[in-house]
Amino acid sequence: xxxxxxxxxxxxxxxxxxxxxxxxxxxxxxxxxxxxxxxxxxxxxxxxxxxxxxxxxxxxxxxxxxxxxxxxxxxxxxxxxxxxxxxxxxxxxxxxxxxxxxxxxxxxxxxxxxxxxxxxxxxxxxxxxxxxxxxxxxxxxxxxxxxxxxxxxxxxxxxxxxxxxxxxxxxxxxxxxxxxxxxxxxxxxxxxxxxxxxxxxxxxxxxxxxxxx
Amino acid sequence: xxxxxxxxxxxxxxxxxxxxxxxxxxxxxxxxxxxxxxxxxxxxxxxxxxxxxxxxxxxxxxxxxxxxxxxxxxxxxxxxxxxxxxxxxxxxxxxxxxxxxxxxxxxxxxxxxxxxxxxxxxxxxxxxxxxxxxxxxxxxxxxxxxxxxxxxxxxxxxxxxxxxxxxxxxxxxxxxxxxxxxxxxxxxxxxxxxxxxxxxxxxxxxxxxxxxx
Numbered sequence: 485x486x487x488x489x490x491x492x493x494x495x496x497x498x499x500x501x502x503x504x505x506x507x508x509x510x511x512x513x514x515x516x517x518x519x520x521x522x523x524x525x526x527x528x529x530x531x532x533x534x535x536x537x538x539x540x541x542x543x544x545x546x547x548x549x550x551x552x553x554x555x556x557x558x559x560x561x562x563x564x565x566x567x568x569x570x571x572x573x574x575x576x577x578x579x580x581x582x583x584x585x586x587x588x589x590x591x592x593x594x595x596x597x598x599x600x601x602x603x604x605x606x607x608x609x610x611x612x613x614x615x616x617x618x619x620x621x622x623x624x625x626x627x628x629x630x631x632x633x634x635x636x637x638x639x640x641x642x643x644x645x646x647x648x649x650x651x652x653x654x655x656x657x658x659x660x661x662x663x664x665x666x667x668x669x670x671x672x673x674x675x676x677x678x679x680x681x682x683x684x685x686x687x688x689x690x691x692x693x694x695x696x697x
Numbered sequence: 698x699x700x701x702x703x704x705x706x707x708x709x710x711x712x713x714x715x716x717x718x719x720x721x722x723x724x725x726x727x728x729x730x731x732x733x734x735x736x737x738x739x740x741x742x743x744x745x746x747x748x749x750x751x752x753x754x755x756x757x758x759x760x761x762x763x764x765x766x767x768x769x770x771x772x773x774x775x776x777x778x779x780x781x782x783x784x785x786x787x788x789x790x791x792x793x794x795x796x797x798x799x800x801x802x803x804x805x806x807x808x809x810x811x812x813x814x815x816x817x818x819x820x821x822x823x824x825x826x827x828x829x830x831x832x833x834x835x836x837x838x839x840x841x842x843x844x845x846x847x848x849x850x851x852x853x854x855x856x857x858x859x860x861x862x863x864x865x866x867x868x869x870x871x872x873x874x875x876x877x878x879x880x881x882x883x884x885x886x887x888x889x890x891x892x893x894x895x896x897x898x899x900x901x902x903x904x905x906x907x908x909x910x
Contacts, residue, residue, distance in 0.1 A: 560900030687773030
């Protein structure tokens with residue numbers, strides 16, 4: 485069955501809330517309570533979950549432990565995933581230092597850059613490899629996911645090389661709309677979208693015009 | 698009217714697609730075509746837009762130019778917004794170097810850190826100020842938005858200081874669930890959620906188990 489991408493995008497949020505509830509010792513949860521925690525209507529939650537089976541009992545709610553486990557299984561959250569990071573500038577180093585990946589099973593195992601000054605150096609325990617050797621390196625050590633942290637102008641060629649190396653999931657930090665063949669999933673980390681939805685709340689309370697400087 | 702946060706979150710995506718259509722010279726667009734471009738059902742699009750008025754004519758579709766302008770107005774996208782960035786480590790510097798903010802009207806006007814080595818230095822044209830002076834500085838130069846790029850353990854205290862300075866929109870890069878009083882909007886940039894929704898597509902194709910190293 486072809487499940488809409490927006491449904492898949494919501495599942496990690498569901499999984500996260502269920503894990504919290506599990507830690508809090510809650511056994512059952514209604515779609516109403518889940519919806520309240522997530523800002524989604526109860527009907528949307530029931531519809532989203534119905535793609536994957538019948539989890540709840542009418543009027544009783546969902547078994548938190550069971551649903552949490554099922555979602556983790558559906559999303560493959562209990563396995564380790566290997567990542568190649570391309571671009572070891574300021575952003576790439578911040579990504580290497582990010583504490584949130586490894587507790588969730590995401591392990592950066594390869595690092596690439598094009599700058600001769602840092603190729604061969606060890607950064608955060610990883611040797612930086614020449615991006616010109618990306619396809620050869622990925623043939624020897626395949627990865628599941630690519631993270632692209634290169635400047636906008638180089639991002640498409642890096643994505644093309646990852647795709648040629650059979651990387652089917654790519655997280656793109658460059659501010660551009662990347663092209664990829666069907667079957668390849670590209671997610672863009674886009675802080676502008678997050679800011680743009682916040683300005684909705686601000687627009688009648690703007691504190692000060694920008695100085696003309 | 699209280700509009701659900703998830704609806705507000707989708708509006709910037711709608712605005713972006715409409716802007717592309719406008720540049721491509723398209724005059725009218727159906728909710729079906731918009732939905733196809735966005736991975737959202739046409740019904741959802743009609744419902745989302747109905748919160749803000751009647752934009753479309755039955756059977757004719759939306760006027761691209763008009764709807765695009767309305768959404769930009771609703772979201773406050775045509776105005777400049779002042780930002781204070783807290784945390785000028787690797788991540789903070791990557792944010793200062795990010796090319797995507799300023800074309801969209803987001804201007805980082807203040808930079809703060811706690812590291813005496815960099816306080817007073819100029820980075821990307823901005824003097825780094827002492828985070829201990831944050832409230833005093835924001836009293837003199839108010840901002841609309843705060844961006845938090847400090848380590849997880851310091852993020853809540855920084856957010857508290859921003860809130861005391863009447864900053865009502867905060868973009869948080871730290872991997873933690875921040876607390877804030879009602880009326881304050883915090884968005885978290887969370888690359889793990891993006892990775893977790895991609896592993897859904899990968900889970901039957903994992904390329905290689907992690908080495909036991």
